[in-house]
Structures are given as C-alpha cells and as structure tokens.
Amino acid sequence: xxxxxxxxxxxxxxxxxxxxxxxxxxxxxxxxxxxxxxxxxxxxxxxxxxxxxxxxxxxxxxxxxxxxxx
Numbered sequence: 001x002x003x004x005x006x007x008x009x010x011x012x013x014x015x016x017x018x019x020x021x022x023x024x025x026x027x028x029x030x031x032x033x034x035x036x037x038x039x040x041x042x043x044x045x046x047x048x049x050x051x052x053x054x055x056x057x058x059x060x061x062x063x064x065x066x067x068x069x070x
Contacts, residue, residue, distance in 0.1 A: 024053050 019041075027037045034046055043049045050056070055063075 020052065020054075023049075027053055 023037055023041055026040060027034065030036050034049055037053070038044075038046060038049045041049060041052065043052065050060070
C-alpha cells in the first residue's frame with residue numbers, strides 16, 4: 001500500500017489506512033453503531049474510536065447540523 005501511495009503521490013496511504021477506511025464503512029453500514037465498531041477495533045472507549053474514525057468535535061457538530069430534530 002505504501003508503494004502504491006508513493007506512486008500516486010499520496011503520502012498517507014498504508015495498510016493502516018485500509019483499517020480505518022474499513023472501520024468507517026462498517027460504522028456507516030451498521031447505522032452508526034459505534035459500539036460494534038469499538039468492539040471490532042478492540043478500543044476501550046468511544047472517544048478513541050470516534051477520533052480514530054476522524055469524527056472529532058468539528059465533524060460531529062457538522063453532522064448534528066444536518067439532523068432534523070423536528
């Protein structure tokens with residue numbers, strides 16, 4: 001993966017990228033079941049998993065802004 005990233009001039013592509021991408025896809029396709037993803041990744045807390053998935057405070061706020069609480 002690293003060599004492919006070098007070829008494509010992406011300095012962040014590696015095997016860990018695949019793990020993160022896979023985890024995020026599971027998160028989306030399980031209807032945002034963070035507990036399930038935590039278990040798959042063997043994380044002990046939600047904060048670590050959310051950070052790992054790139055769902056920091058800004059991303060969470062942006063996502064919340066899209067929800068209609070009607």
